[in-house]
Amino acid sequence: MTPPSLGKDLLGLEKLTAEQIRLVLDTAEPFKEVSERAIKKVPTLRGKTIVNLFFEASTRTRISFEFAQKRLSADTVNISSTGSSVQKGETLVDTARNLEAMRIDMVVMRHPSSGAAKFLAERIRSNVINAGDGQHEHPTQGLLDLLTIRDNFDAIDGLKVCICGDILHSRVARSNIWGLLKLGAEVAVCGPQSLLPRGIEGLGVQVFHRIEQAIEWSDVLNILRLQLERMSAGYIPSLREYYRVFGVTMERLEAAPKDLLILHPGPMNRGVEIDSRVADGPHSVILSQVTNGVAVRMAILYLLAGGEPALAEAAKRTNREGAE
Amino acid sequence: MRVCIARRSISQRHGVSALTDVAAASNFRGDMGSMHTRTLLDSAAIAKALERISREIVELAGGTEHLALVGIQRRGVELAERVAKLISQREGADVPRGAMDITLYRDDLQTVGPRPIVGETRIPFDIDGLCVVIVDDVLYTGRTVRAALDQLADFGRPCRIGLAVLVDRGERELPIQADIIGESVNAPGKRVDVLVSEVDGRDAVELVEASE
Amino acid sequence: MKPLLLKGGHIVDPSQGYDAVGDLLMAEGRIEALSKGLSAPDGADVLDVTGKVVAPGLVDIHVHLREPGREDAETVATGAHAAAAGGFTSICAMPNTDPVTDNQAAVGFIVKQGEAAEAARVYPIGAISIGQRGEHLAEFGELIHAGAVGVSDDGHPVVSSHLMRTALEYSLTFGIPVADHCEDPTLFEGGAMHEGLVSSRLGLKGIPAAAEEIMVARNIMLAELTGGHAHLLHMSTRGSVELIRRAKDRGINVTAEATPHHFTLTDDACEDYDTNAKMNPPLREQDDVAAVREGLKDGTLDAIATDHAPHHYETKERDFDDAPFGIVGLETALGLGLVELVEGGVLTLPELITRMSTAPARVYDLPAGSLARGAQADVVVFDAAARWTVDPQRFRSKSHNTPFAGRELAGKVEYTIVGGRLVF
Numbered sequence: 001m002t003p004p005s006l007g008k009d010l011l012g013l014e015k016l017t018a019e020q021i022r023l024v025l026d027t028a029e030p031f032k033e034v035s036e037r038a039i040k041k042v043p044t045l046r047g048k049t050i051v052n053l054f055f056e057a058s059t060r061t062r063i064s065f066e067f068a069q070k071r072l073s074a075d076t077v078n079i080s081s082t083g084s085s086v087q088k089g090e091t092l093v094d095t096a097r098n099l100e101a102m103r104i105d106m107v108v109m110r111h112p113s114s115g116a117a118k119f120l121a122e123r124i125r126s127n128v129i130n131a132g133d134g135q136h137e138h139p140t141q142g143l144l145d146l147l148t149i150r151d152n153f154d155a156i157d158g159l160k161v162c163i164c165g166d167i168l169h170s171r172v173a174r175s176n177i178w179g180l181l182k183l184g185a186e187v188a189v190c191g192p193q194s195l196l197p198r199g200i201e202g203l204g205v206q207v208f209h210r211i212e213q214a215i216e217w218s219d220v221l222n223i224l225r226l227q228l229e230r231m232s233a234g235y236i237p238s239l240r241e242y243y244r245v246f247g248v249t250m251e252r253l254e255a256a257p258k259d260l261l262i263l264h265p266g267p268m269n270r271g272v273e274i275d276s277r278v279a280d281g282p283h284s285v286i287l288s289q290v291t292n293g294v295a296v297r298m299a300i301l302y303l304l305a306g307g308e309p310a311l312a313e314a315a316k317r318t319n320r321e322g323a324e
Numbered sequence: 325m326r327v328c329i330a331r332r333s334i335s336q337r338h339g340v341s342a343l344t345d346v347a348a349a350s351n352f353r354g355d356m357g358s359m360h361t362r363t364l365l366d367s368a369a370i371a372k373a374l375e376r377i378s379r380e381i382v383e384l385a386g387g388t389e390h391l392a393l394v395g396i397q398r399r400g401v402e403l404a405e406r407v408a409k410l411i412s413q414r415e416g417a418d419v420p421r422g423a424m425d426i427t428l429y430r431d432d433l434q435t436v437g438p439r440p441i442v443g444e445t446r447i448p449f450d451i452d453g454l455c456v457v458i459v460d461d462v463l464y465t466g467r468t469v470r471a472a473l474d475q476l477a478d479f480g481r482p483c484r485i486g487l488a489v490l491v492d493r494g495e496r497e498l499p500i501q502a503d504i505i506g507e508s509v510n511a512p513g514k515r516v517d518v519l520v521s522e523v524d525g526r527d528a529v530e531l532v533e534a535s536e
Numbered sequence: 537m538k539p540l541l542l543k544g545g546h547i548v549d550p551s552q553g554y555d556a557v558g559d560l561l562m563a564e565g566r567i568e569a570l571s572k573g574l575s576a577p578d579g580a581d582v583l584d585v586t587g588k589v590v591a592p593g594l595v596d597i598h599v600h601l602r603e604p605g606r607e608d609a610e611t612v613a614t615g616a617h618a619a620a621a622g623g624f625t626s627i628c629a630m631p632n633t634d635p636v637t638d639n640q641a642a643v644g645f646i647v648k649q650g651e652a653a654e655a656a657r658v659y660p661i662g663a664i665s666i667g668q669r670g671e672h673l674a675e676f677g678e679l680i681h682a683g684a685v686g687v688s689d690d691g692h693p694v695v696s697s698h699l700m701r702t703a704l705e706y707s708l709t710f711g712i713p714v715a716d717h718c719e720d721p722t723l724f725e726g727g728a729m730h731e732g733l734v735s736s737r738l739g740l741k742g743i744p745a746a747a748e749e750i751m752v753a754r755n756i757m758l759a760e761l762t763g764g765h766a767h768l769l770h771m772s773t774r775g776s777v778e779l780i781r782r783a784k785d786r787g788i789n790v791t792a793e794a795t796p797h798h799f800t801l802t803d804d805a806c807e808d809y810d811t812n813a814k815m816n817p818p819l820r821e822q823d824d825v826a827a828v829r830e831g832l833k834d835g836t837l838d839a840i841a842t843d844h845a846p847h848h849y850e851t852k853e854r855d856f857d858d859a860p861f862g863i864v865g866l867e868t869a870l871g872l873g874l875v876e877l878v879e880g881g882v883l884t885l886p887e888l889i890t891r892m893s894t895a896p897a898r899v900y901d902l903p904a905g906s907l908a909r910g911a912q913a914d915v916v917v918f919d920a921a922a923r924w925t926v927d928p929q930r931f932r933s934k935s936h937n938t939p940f941a942g943r944e945l946a947g948k949v950e951y952t953i954v955g956g957r958l959v960f
Contacts, residue, residue, distance in 0.1 A: 005438035014737070030425060030442040039478040042428040072428075093853055113855035114739035115809030134857065136739030174739060197736035198744075302428075303439045 006303045009121040009128040012137035013178040021182055025147050027299035028292070034071055035294055045074035045305050051099055052078045053109040054131070055092075055116075060266055061131050061141070064290070065108050068297035074106075074305075092116060096123045106305060109133075114171075127304040135169050141265055142175025144296040146183065148289045149220055152261050157184030162214045164248065165224035165273050166195040166235075172265045176222055177203055190214035191246060194235045211246045215256045222263040223248050226273045239272050249275040259283055266290070364516070365507055365529035370490070373506035374403065377488050378410040380504045384486050385455040388417035392454045392482075396472055397425040397443035400460035402522040403490060407459060422447035424458075429471035451479050457486040457503075461518035464493050466500035491516055491529055539563040539580035540956055545590035545917060550890040551906035560590055562913035565955040570907055585917050588950055591889045592905050593625025593656075593914035595896040596866060598690070598769060598793060598841035601627075601658070603649060604642075605634025610846035610934045612649035612658055615866070618844075618933035619656035620960040622866040623949040625914035626897065626904045627656050627844075631663040632691035638663035638674040640682035647683040655959045656952070657914070659902060664689045664703050664714060670696055673703060680710050685900040688715035690769055695721055697754060704764025713767040713791065713899060718751035718776070719817070728857055730803040730818040738806065740856060743818050749775040756783040759790050767899055768792040770843050772817040774827035781836040791899045792831075793841040796865060796872040797939070799828045799882075805939055811852045811859035812939040815845070829882045832891055839896035840888075842869045846935030864933050871945025874920055879946060885920065913956035922948035 004023045006016075013021065034042055050069050054062055062078065069076045079095075092111070099107060106127040109117055114134030121128035132138040150156055161180050167173045167189045180187045181204055188206035189196060190213075201207060208214040215221065226242060236242050253260060262274075262284045270276045279286060365373065385391035388411060395404030401423040408419045425443035427433075458472050469487060476485060488504035493516045507529065509516055515532040519525075542560040547570065549555075559574035560567070576582045601615040610618075612629070619627045629646055631637030637646060643660045650658025662679030666672045668689045676687060687703065694700040694716050703714045724747045729735050731742020752768055756779060759766040771777060771792050780792050797815060802822050805813035813819060831837035845862025852859050873892060877883040883891065897905030903912050926943050928936035952960035 027439075027442055030444055033445055034428070037478065038480070041478065043474070044428040044433060092855055092858075093850070111855065113857040115857075116855040118809060119855050134739050135741075171739060174737070198731050198742060199733040199736050202733040203737065302442070 006300075008304070009117070009130075010139050010300055010304060011117050011121060011128070011130045013139050013142050013175045013182070014137065016178075016182070018182045018184075021143070021146065021179055024143050024296065024299050024303065025150060027303055028143075028147055028295040031295040031298040031302070032292070034298065035291070040071050041073055042071065043073045044302060045069070045072040048074040048105045048305055049103070050074045050076045050106040050108065050301070051104050052076060052131075053095065053099075053107055054078070054080045055109070055111045056132070058110055058132070060290070060293075061110065064293040065131060065140075065297050067294050068301055071294070072298055072301055074301070092119065093123070096120050099126065100124045106301070129300060129304065132171050134171065135174075136171050137175045137178075138171040139175050140293070140297055140300060141172050142179045143300070144289055144293040145172075145176055145222060145263055145265070146179045147292045147296055148263060148285050149261065151288065151292070152285060153219070156180065159185045159219045160188070160217055161185050161220040161222060162188040162190050162208065162218040163222045163224065164190045164211065164214060164246065165226055166230055167191055167200065167224070168195045168197050168235075169227060169230065170224050172224060177205055181205075188214060188217060192236060195230065211248065212252060212255070215248070215252055215260065218260055219258070220261045220263065221248060222265070223274050225265065225267060226269055228269070239269075243272050247271075247273060247275060248278050250277045250281070253278060253283070261285060263289060360533050362531045363528055364491075364509060364531050367527040370506075370527045370529065373490060374406055375410060377490070377504050377506055378407045378414070381407060381457050381486070381488055382411060382415065384457065384503055385484070388415050388419055390453065390455050390483070392420040392422065392449060392451060392456050394422040394424050394447065394456055394458050394472075394476065396458065396460040396468060397423060398523060399518055399520050400458075402520045403461060404459035407488070420449045422449070424472055424475055426468055426471035426475055429475045431467060431471070445475070447479050451476065451482045454482050455484040455486065456482040457488050459488050461489065461520075462491045462493060462516055463487070463489040463500075463502050463505075464495060464516075466496045466498035469500050470498050490518055537565065537956060539568065539577050540913075540953070541574060541576045541580050541582045542585045542590055542915070542917065543574075543582060544584055544586035545588050547590045547907065548886050548889050549592055549907040550886050550894045551592065552908055554907065555886050560907060560915065562915070562953070562956040565913050565957075567907050567909055567911045567913050569909065583917075583951065585950065587919070588917050589885065589920050590915060590917050592893045592907050593916045593952065593954065594623045594870060594892045595626045595902060595904050596624045596842050596844065596869065597628040597839055597896045597899055598795075599627045599629055599844040599866065600632065600846065600862070601629045601646075602846055603633065604645070606848070608934070609848045612646060613653035613655070614932065614934045615844070615846070616650060616653035616655035616658050617960075618864070618866045618931060620952040620954070621932045621949065622868070623870045623916040623918055623952055624656050624866060625916065625952060625954045626659060626902055627866070628659045628661050628685060628900060630688060630690045631661055632668060632689075636663050636668050637661070637684075638666050638668065638679075640675075640678040643679050643682035643684045655954070657904075657954060659683070659685045659900065661685060661690075661715065662687045664694060665699060668692050670694060670699060673699070673706060676706055676710055676712070680712060684712075685902060686712045686715055686767070688717070688767075688769070690715060690717045693717050693719040693721060693751060697758065700755065701758050701762060704758055704762040704766060707764050708762070711901070713765040715767040715769050716751065716755050717769050718748050718755060718771075720747045720750045723747035723750070727818070728814065729806045730820050732803055732821055734803045734806055738809065740806070743816075745773040745775055745820065745824070748773055748817055749779060752776045752779050756780070756788055756790055759783070760786075760788045763789060765789045765791070770795050770798065770817055770841070771828065771831070771837060772798045772820050773824050777827040777831040777836055781831070781834070784836060791838045792836065793839040793896070793899070794828045794832060794837045795841060795843045796869045796876070797863060799825060799832065799840075800872055800876050801825075801939065806856075809856040810939060811854065811856055812863060812937050812941075814856060814859055814861055815843070815863055816861035829877065832877065833882055833887070835895075838891070839899055840869065840873060840891045841896060842866055844933075845937075846933055847937045848935060849937070852937050863938050864931065864935050865938075866933060867931050868926055868938060868940050868945065870918065870949065871924070871926075871947045872940070874947040875945050878920075913953060915951070915953040916949065917951040917953075919948045919950055920946060922946065924948055
């Protein structure tokens with residue numbers, strides 16, 4: 001029996017098996033301890049070169065990855081490009097070829113286009129970690145959310161988790177939906193229909209149009225950030241109105257039949273999708289998510305890095321068969 | 325074949341049991357059935373050896389006041405627990421215990437295939453100024469101990485680090501020697517399996533060789 | 537030019553209801569005779585085409601030839617040769633070139649390049665508006681005089697209903713169709729593929745079926761209002777097909793076309809972000825594919841047109857959002873029609889020839905689509921049973937962007953004859 005492995009790249013949770021997801025979560029556990037040490041560094045990725053390629057502004061994710069890389073002793077280079085002056089596609093192909101020519105080992109990429117991570121992964125030998133591609137997936141965020149939920153419950157299997165807010169434009173939502181479904185959770189989404197993807201029920205999730213119903217149903221709420229530009233694009237009338245109709249407030253939570261665990265991938269718009277008293281309240285695990293983020297990313301880097309390409313290839317084939 | 329066995333010395337201790345590890349090593353190609361096993365130490369002999377080891381550890385540390393034990397995952401952790409219990413019964417002192425998984429410090433991570441599972445590392449005390457005795461089941465190439473020493477250095481600066489092993493089977497690849505040894509075994513080309521009841525259901529040290 | 541006699545073929549000419557084994561004689565660039573047992577006149581070339589289908593040359597009323605502007609992707613000449621290789625003898629070139637084909641000089645240039653290519657005949661379609669900007673009508677009279685056969689702003693929808701109305705009214709003078717790319721830009725905005733479960737999963741911005749159907753409905757209403765001939769380009773949804781069916785029932789002057797990819801593929805082809813499955817209108821759902829097939833069967837959709845859209849390989853070698861829309865179609869259209877529609881039990885062979893030759897010729901009133909005596913001797917000869925595998929590297933087209941690479945198709949083109957002369 002081949003031990004579970006992730007293969008060459010981490011592109012999304014949709015293509016992972018439950019076993020692979022559990023492998024990442026289990027592997028993250030020992031890495032939590034490394035970050036608690038006085039000397040927060042292990043030599044595991046010594047000599048590995050990792051490029052953090054960010055075509056979109058990001059502070060948290062990039063910093064979290066950087067901490068994870070440095071704590072594993074990897075050498076890192078950060079490349080940021082807004083992609084505004086150059087045509088994105090040309091840059092991506094050329095960047096891929098240039099990176100390959102510099103003999104790097106791994107690329108962590110964020111890109112505004114869905115599918116961009118897969119595009120890159122198919123064109124370079126280095127490992128590719130998707131740090132968010134368009135509105136498609138943000139797998140490390142999904143995994144750290146899963147880890148945080150698992151930390152607080154005995155098991156994810158059978159839990160009721162509702163993802164609230166702008167599902168339409170959210171890669172975090174998609175990664176969460178796949179991960180939660182694969183680990184056996186019941187999943188719902190809640191938001192105005194104008195911010196829900198067409199046919200989302202087809203993925204096997206429930207839909208709530210009222211936040212009160214979502215709160216009554218759920219064990220866990222994962223509250224997404226409402227991108228402020230959605231208002232100017234006409235998806236919702238105003239932030240004030242959004243808070244009034246969809247905001248997760250203390251009053252609404254207190255009316256719930258049970259205590260809920262509150263997650264938010266950050267950064268928060270306090271007083272828009274989430275009330276400050278909820279964010280800072282006893283059921284919020286928002287800061288644990290941040291802590292877990294580093295451990296999950298260390299686990300991913302550890303699981304993907306190195307190894308003989310032939311073995312990694314064989315493992316990838318097995319993965320594919322396993323995923324059928 | 326022989327070289328292959330030696331190279332797997334570190335990973336061997338990370339399997340659920342030594343036997344499954346052999347099954348995973350495809351180089352053995354199905355001659356599983358013709359394995360020949362001989363018991364080197366039985367349960368009573370292991371108990372006796374641990375008793376002696378526990379005395380020598382206290383001797384080495386000049387008492388229990390500054391002594392701490394750190395077992396190496398997996399079976400070293402169980403052995404350290406037993407040694408601590410023996411010391412506690414005899415000396416009445418509760419010796420601090422820690423556990424270390426050395427996977428992240430391995431020197432062969434780049435060449436192995438799928439990533440090994442990382443076990444727990446837990447050292448819930450400050451090691452500065454202590455006499456830390458590393459406890460492991462088998463001393464072989466010395467690479468695990470090298471990794472353990474590096475890892476321990478990241479936790480602090482003990483005044484002394486010792487090494488106690490149940491079995492020393494020689495064939496070192498690094499200049500590392502144990503301070504305290506339960507049993508020395510000369511077994512080139514063979515495998516030495518340490519089984520502990522907490523993990524394997526019984527206590528034994530066995531010599532395994534492939535018969536012709 | 538020597539007379540040319542095709543002997544023993546299975547002749548299919550929907551324009552005369554001919555569907556039998558026979559001989560076809562061409563002379564002086566015209567069809568001379570069609571019957572059994574013709575003997576070759578003195579000095580005639582004779583081709584034995586026993587077992588092969590002989591039909592009026594195929595007519596593709598919707599191609600993009602990229603010249604002028606993107607000659608790296610296609611030229612009028614390479615497009616005309618790709619057409620000939622695909623069995624087409626007449627093609628209509630859309631005006632979204634750079635510069636736009638919105639004046640008589642530009643139309644004349646396409647005509648001249650087409651004649652020089654000595655392959656399929658190339659008929660330019662002029663722009664509806666200057667620069668295809670949707671503001672001021674182009675000079676239809678001048679365009680037609682220079683050789684254009686119709687007008688369209690294809691590539692862009694005619695957003696202004698007023699402009700569309702005016703174009704339809706003005707077109708009455710010249711008896712030409714006004715062809716519209718039906719798309720509501722506010723529903724389309726930023727879209728990359730069909731809006732549905734697949735787009736939701738892939739995180740790509742969807743284009744709802746309604747974006748097309750709203751404009752189809754509008755164009756039908758304006759055709760009714762004006763009496764002008766509205767031609768609706770590349771219909772892709774069930775809603776569109778049903779709107780057109782009702783309009784035709786009521787006698788409104790509309791015609792419509794559908795592409796081979798819209799009667800073959802669904803949005804599942806976008807899986808894995810294959811940029812060769814990115815087209816506009818996007819690949820829809822199974823039910824839409826079924827509706828397009830029904831429309832081709834009952835004549836709601838008059839014509840099969842390829843929307844041949846060559847793109848240089850590097851422009852498709854991009855992330856999905858950034859890649860351009862469109863695929864090449866000239867060299868796979870007949871094969872897809874035979875496999876998907878004829879072998880698929882949707883159309884008979886004469887019906888396929890109707891949709892690919894006779895009916896499209898009628899949309900733009902082209903001298904094509906018939907083997908009647910005196911007609912232009914534009915003929916295709918193909919082996920309907922022969923199987924072949926699509927290898928884009930062997931295309932005559934300069935571009936290879938197709939989602940059908942590796943697919944087995946039927947129908948090997950043996951000869952393409954334009955004006956009595958072999959061009960393939």
